[in-house]
Structure formats: C-alpha cells, structure tokens
Amino acid sequence: MKFSLRFLLFLATSLFAAVLCSCLRNSGLTDDIGTWSFSGVVVDGSTEKPLSGVRIEFLDSDGEVQSRISDSNGKFFIDNIPYGERSFIFTYDEADTGYTSKKIIVASYAEASSLGGVIGDVSKIIRLYPLTGSVRGKLVYQYQGTEYQLPARSAMVCVVFQDSSMLNAEPATFSAVADTLGNFELKGLPLAPGGVITFDNYATGDKTYTLSSKSLNIVNITVPEDLGRLVYTTTDSLGWSATILVSNVLSADGYGRTGVSVIDTIWYKLPVELQPGSVEVRVNESASSVIVSRVEDDTLFLIPAAQLPYDTLMEVKISGFTEDGFQFDLTLDGISRFRTEKSAHPVEANFWSQPWVVTGRFGIGQAMWVRFSEELDTAKSGYDWATSSASSTVFGSGVSANANVRISGDTLFVTPDQRLSFAYNSTIGFNVMCRTVSGKYTAYFSFFANTIEDPLYLVWTNTKDKMGRNRVDMGLRDTLKILPSVSEFEVIGVSGTESELMPPGLMLSDIRLSGDTIICVPSLSLLSDTSYGLDFDLQLSDGTIRRNVLPVSWSTKKNVFIVSTDTKRNGMYRPLAAIGDSFKVTFSESIDTSINAAVAFRVNIKDVKDAIRRSVVKWDKECLTATIRIIDTLPVADFDAPAAYTATAVHTKAVESVTFDLVTRTGEQVIGCKPDGTPISLHTEKGLCIIQTNIIPNLDGRTSVEKEFAPRSDFPLDSAVYLQFNRVLDTSAMRMDSLEIYAGIQKAGAVIVPADITMSSDRKTIRIMPEDHLDSRTEYYIWVRGVPAAKISGAAAINKHGGTFSGKSASGYLLERPFKTR
Numbered sequence: 001m002k003f004s005l006r007f008l009l010f011l012a013t014s015l016f017a018a019v020l021c022s023c024l025r026n027s028g029l030t031d032d033i034g035t036w037s038f039s040g041v042v043v044d045g046s047t048e049k050p051l052s053g054v055r056i057e058f059l060d061s062d063g064e065v066q067s068r069i070s071d072s073n074g075k076f077f078i079d080n081i082p083y084g085e086r087s088f089i090f091t092y093d094e095a096d097t098g099y100t101s102k103k104i105i106v107a108s109y110a111e112a113s114s115l116g117g118v119i120g121d122v123s124k125i126i127r128l129y130p131l132t133g134s135v136r137g138k139l140v141y142q143y144q145g146t147e148y149q150l151p152a153r154s155a156m157v158c159v160v161f162q163d164s165s166m167l168n169a170e171p172a173t174f175s176a177v178a179d180t181l182g183n184f185e186l187k188g189l190p191l192a193p194g195g196v197i198t199f200d201n202y203a204t205g206d207k208t209y210t211l212s213s214k215s216l217n218i219v220n221i222t223v224p225e226d227l228g229r230l231v232y233t234t235t236d237s238l239g240w241s242a243t244i245l246v247s248n249v250l251s252a253d254g255y256g257r258t259g260v261s262v263i264d265t266i267w268y269k270l271p272v273e274l275q276p277g278s279v280e281v282r283v284n285e286s287a288s289s290v291i292v293s294r295v296e297d298d299t300l301f302l303i304p305a306a307q308l309p310y311d312t313l314m315e316v317k318i319s320g321f322t323e324d325g326f327q328f329d330l331t332l333d334g335i336s337r338f339r340t341e342k343s344a345h346p347v348e349a350n351f352w353s354q355p356w357v358v359t360g361r362f363g364i365g366q367a368m369w370v371r372f373s374e375e376l377d378t379a380k381s382g383y384d385w386a387t388s389s390a391s392s393t394v395f396g397s398g399v400s401a402n403a404n405v406r407i408s409g410d411t412l413f414v415t416p417d418q419r420l421s422f423a424y425n426s427t428i429g430f431n432v433m434c435r436t437v438s439g440k441y442t443a444y445f446s447f448f449a450n451t452i453e454d455p456l457y458l459v460w461t462n463t464k465d466k467m468g469r470n471r472v473d474m475g476l477r478d479t480l481k482i483l484p485s486v487s488e489f490e491v492i493g494v495s496g497t498e499s500e501l502m503p504p505g506l507m508l509s510d511i512r513l514s515g516d517t518i519i520c521v522p523s524l525s526l527l528s529d530t531s532y533g534l535d536f537d538l539q540l541s542d543g544t545i546r547r548n549v550l551p552v553s554w555s556t557k558k559n560v561f562i563v564s565t566d567t568k569r570n571g572m573y574r575p576l577a578a579i580g581d582s583f584k585v586t587f588s589e590s591i592d593t594s595i596n597a598a599v600a601f602r603v604n605i606k607d608v609k610d611a612i613r614r615s616v617v618k619w620d621k622e623c624l625t626a627t628i629r630i631i632d633t634l635p636v637a638d639f640d641a642p643a644a645y646t647a648t649a650v651h652t653k654a655v656e657s658v659t660f661d662l663v664t665r666t667g668e669q670v671i672g673c674k675p676d677g678t679p680i681s682l683h684t685e686k687g688l689c690i691i692q693t694n695i696i697p698n699l700d701g702r703t704s705v706e707k708e709f710a711p712r713s714d715f716p717l718d719s720a721v722y723l724q725f726n727r728v729l730d731t732s733a734m735r736m737d738s739l740e741i742y743a744g745i746q747k748a749g750a751v752i753v754p755a756d757i758t759m760s761s762d763r764k765t766i767r768i769m770p771e772d773h774l775d776s777r778t779e780y781y782i783w784v785r786g787v788p789a790a791k792i793s794g795a796a797a798i799n800k801h802g803g804t805f806s807g808k809s810a811s812g813y814l815l816e817r818p819f820k821t822r
Helices: 006-027 108-115 731-736
Strands: 035-044 055-059 065-069 075-082 085-091 101-107 122-128 133-142 149-151 156-161 175-177 183-189 195-199 202-204 207-210 214-216 225-234 266-269 280-283 290-296 299-304 316-321 327-332 346-349 352-354 368-372 384-386 403-408 411-416 427-433 445-451 458-461 480-484 489-495 511-514 517-520 531-540 545-555 562-565 582-587 602-607 615-619 625-630 653-663 669-673 680-684 690-693 721-725 743-747 751-753 755-759 765-770 779-784
Touching (some): 065 075, 458 545, 480 545, 489 511, 602 625, 743 765
Antiparallel strands (some): 035 075, 156 175, 156 195, 195 214, 316 327, 346 368, 368 411, 384 427, 427 445, 489 531, 511 517, 531 545, 653 680
C-alpha cells in the first residue's frame, strides 16, 4: 500500500499507540477496558458551512489505515475505537481551490476523567480552511546614515498560524523569497484567523537589519492583502521604529493639524523612553524658535521660546538618544507638518464700508473703532503703537500719546484729542499691535481714514451707540444731546432730515444749550418703532449762519411686543384648517380695545395670493391674548408637499404675513406689529386628491395619482373601478345632484359606459360598477369632475409654488393613457 507524505508524521506518532494496543489485545485486556467513539461535523472555517466528502484517516488496533467520509451535512461517526489515544487526519480533496488538512489527537481517557472512570465518547467540530488567501508587499531596508531605502532582495518571508493542527501539503507556499526589487507574494494561504507573517533578519555588507512580525487577517479571496512597503532597520542604531505614537499637533493617521496655537506647548509621545538633555529640536531649520522644556519618559514637550509665526507650516526635526543609548533622527515633514493658527485680525471698522475699503471722515473727538476676530486684552500695556502712513498718526500710549484708548470685548476704540496735530481734508490713522485675552499678540495693523473737510462737525450725540451707529432703542420721551465741534454758537432753527421724520410738535423753544451741548426735549410723545431725524441751523460767533448741519437720526424702541403665538408646535408650523380655524397671539402689554382707542386694533392677514383675509378677534380679560378666527377660506397645500411644516416649507404656507395695528393702554402706538421683525405666517392642511385606484398596479397610498402613471392592461371584465381619495368627500352636496356627474368610465370615441356609482361607508371611495361586463381587450378611460371634499370644497390651491390640489378634484381624465381589459 502506498501512503501520501502527510502520513509519515502520522505513522511515526501513532506507532507507540499501535504497539501498545497490540500488547493489550494479546493479553486480553482490551475486552475489559472497552471501546469508545469519535463523531462530529466538518465545516469550512471561513464560512462555517458543512463540508461533505471529507476523508478522515486513522490507524486501527492492528495498525492498518482506516478511513471514513463525512456525509452531505459534514457529519462523521467512528466507533469501536480501543481505549487510549488516536490521531486523525482530515483531508478535503474535492474542492478546486484546495483546503488545509488537519491532524488532531483525541484521547478517550481525557473524556473519561470527568465520567468517573467510564470511557467517554468524543464529539468535535473540525474546521478546514480554503487555500485561497494571499498576501503581498515590498521589502526595503533603510541604509544606515542615509535617507535611502534599498530593496531587500532575497529576504525570506514566512507565514505561521496559531492553529498548529493544520497541515500543509506544500510547505513552500507558506514562505516566499523577495525578488530583486524586494517584492514578494504568498499564495495559497488558508483563510484562517491567527496568521502571523515573520521576516528573517536581513544581512548585507557588515550590517544586519531586522523587521518585526505582523499579524494577518486574510479574508478576501479575490484581492491579495497588500502590506505595502515594509522597512528593515539596523539592529545597532535605533532598536525601535522611528515614529510618533501620538501628538497634539498630529491627527490619528499622522497628518499635521491646522490652527495650532502659536504659544501653547507642543508634545510628542514616542515608542521609547528618551535620554533627558540629549534631545535637540529644530523647527523650520531654526533651533531658536522652540526650546526643549522637558523630557518625561517617552514624551517630549516643546514650549515656544517666542510666539511662533502665524499661519505657517512648521517642520519639526528631533534628534537625540534613547534611554537605551540608541541614537535617532526623526523628521516630521510633508504631511506631518502642522500649520499654526491665523492671527486675530480686523473684521469691521467704522471707517470701512467693507474690510480695508475706507469711507467717511473723522475729526478731533470722534472715536475710530476696529473690531477684531478675537476678544482683546483690556490691559493697555499689551499694545504697541507705531508710526502710520497717514498724515496725522494717532498714538494710544507712550510719550507721543495723543488719543484716548478704550477696549471693549473684541473692539478697540481710539478717540483723537487736542494733542494731535490735525489737518482738515487729509488723512488720520494709527499702527498698532494688539494683545488678545489668550495672551497672543497680533501682527501690526495700520489703519487710516480721511479727515473732515469742515471745522463744524458732530463730535458726539446720544442718538448713536458706542459703535457710532444710530440707536434703535431711544425712548418715546428721551432727551436728545448733540455736541458740535465749535464752542460758541446759537441754534436759530431746526428741521427734519431728508430721509427721516421730524418729531411731531417739536419747536425751537424745545431746544436749549448746556455749555457746548445742544439739549432737545420733545414736547410730545413719539411713536414707538419709528425712525426720526433732525438737523440744525446755527449762527457762529463770527456771525456766520450755517444751515442744515449736525444731522442726527435715531429710532424709538418698541415697548410692546408679541410674546408668543400658537402657530407652531415643537418648532414646526401647525397646519390650520382651511375654513374657520383660529390661532392665538399674546402681547407683552394690555391692548386698548375700546371704541375710543387712538388706533383701532386691526389684524392684517395677507395670503400667498396677495388676497386680504378677514377675521374676528376675541380677547381675554386682561386684553393680553387675542384669539383670531379666520372667516375666509384659506388656500390648501398639496398632498405631496413635504411633511415638515418648517419656515422654509413654501408648499404648505397659505398666509404670507400677519401683522397688527394697535395702541397699548399706556398709549404706545404701533403700526404693523410683528414678532422679532418677521411677520407671522400660517400653514394649512392638505387639499383633495386620489391616492388609490385598482386600475393602476402597486400603489401604496402615500402619493397622489398622477396623470402619467401607467394603467393596467389586464383589468377584469366584471370588476368595479375604485377611486380612493385622501380625505372625506362632501357626499351631501354630491347627492343633491347625481353621483354620475362626478366620475365614470368612458370608452374610446367618447362613449359613456352605463354604470352604478356608489360611495364607501367612510365616504372616501367612489365605486363605479358597469351595468354590463366590459368588452375584452378594449381600452377605457376613467374621468372625474370636480369631486368636492368635506369642509374645504371652496378652498383654492396654494399655487404660488405650482400647487394644484384644492378643495375639489381636478376635472378630466384621471390618466393620460387608457386602461385595457383582459
């Protein structure tokens, strides 16, 4: 008998057991000890599917080779095995791709130990793995002292598995040798877990290079697992992989981060402990940019000796010795460079129309302000002032100081004073480096603006806020204060500006002087939420009369406001009924609803068709909350409109705006009152449409039936046609006429098919039953005509967006194409 090579090891390891069993048999002991059985199932280890036709080979008590075959379910059973230990080899030859063989040793006494001396039967799951896996890569070695990586030609690569019971019919397929370019590929590997690829030491010249083993997880049978470039290193240099494990300036995949602080500590964690005092760091080829703060075990901390440059890619080179005495050099360049943050920078100024576009004119006493992208330090000692390119340079501190400086949040205010050498119709500016609250310094920024052309100008007024913008929160009876640039003058006239209203009833007698400041006290209460403006006629000390100078503008605040409405629920608009629905509005102050009110309360409702809609109002006792019921029919939304009733859902918006004209009980008058300056909008329920019919296949009732839908071509001859709508129909109105006028079946040539028209009990479905069977293989059309929906039959569609669903169905053929009978 000729045995395969895989049995050489099998025969040798089983010889002792066979001789022992023979001795036992000759002495008659086997009959006393008994026999045991071995059973189980053989599966594909990669898919867990059973394998049929697997051959199981073993030696019987006479030393003869016996075999069994797994059945169609992968099961096997071997009985009458004498007491003791047996080796079994599992081989699967029927697959084209090949499978691993497996040798296992099973002992009956191992099972019997837990059974009180009774011989135990054994059952196991045997996993065989297909030999369809492959792995490839490229082996190179880092030539010592250089950046060159050379091919590790003829280097040996091996793959081993944790499952040592696997036998390989061709051991050469578990190892490979790199070619002259360092490339290698191992084919025919088991798709088994626990694989490890190892690399023999690589020697060239007088140097030996090593490469650590790597775990494998071969799962793809079509594409080899590509390990990429694998680099050998010399055993007498690093002794570790020169890399960074983690850093606050690197991402998890080794890319340099952006926006790194120019003053914060940088740290790198390495795979080995470092030798303190031996590490040198260079940033962008400069050793002075950073200093090594400290080395703590395997972590290197770098603290900038000076603020790093803004918005700059930073390359870091680290060299030194490990705690074990190995020298290393590590360069973090390319994708590993990090970029520093951008400097805090100006974003707005009252002398810009847009960034760096100069507008307006300034004079002594007028504040110039610049808002930065970050909050500024309020300590003025953190600011450095330099000469600007303007004709007159403003300095905020030092011996040349000629301005008052104030910092508020992210804004720098600079107000030139009399110390400044000032020229009319020229330029004024400042050049400053600021400090942020985070302790960082900005770059130097140079600003300039044009100076005023006229010595008479407005220095300050309480109608402007600290940023120089017109106030929008002035009171209805507030006193106005205006400070001009001249000190001796007389107000001889006052008028409104070209674009704003003059306060009602304002007279020259309402204006007086307090030192150099003009004081104006309106004699009548102003309207809330209204813009006003004034300019003045002045007679100067030399007798010159200047008219319409010192213009000021402002807006009064709105004391009364809308506190809440119930037009929304959970952040989405509540769909209102098209007819007779209502909504509530609550105001912050009681509204004067009396017949003698200065302004009669009025609700202004304009729908998306620009039509004015009427309403009636009911108040609570305090006249704070109004319940507004709309008495006109509103347009309705499409059935297919998006479900979310949000502010941008134009498909469901029926009313464009709701505002209110009112007067409070305290006398405040508001025309067009609206919440937060935005009119209230109203959204409505969805209009009528057909959602199901048995002349169209595969409808789910979630969309409307469209004319272009494809009808059936096999409609039964004796069946009724059903038309299901999305809402209840107005059957009372329909029965006042005749149901036959609302829907029917029509044959080609405009021939109406006589039919019995009925309604379903839920009043949503029209049933059309022909009096006689339909003709075979004949085309028919379904027509509908103005079917009304209950409660909304008079509603139009929200056709601002092209909507077509109203309170009645469209008239005409349901589909463009006819359905066809069998």
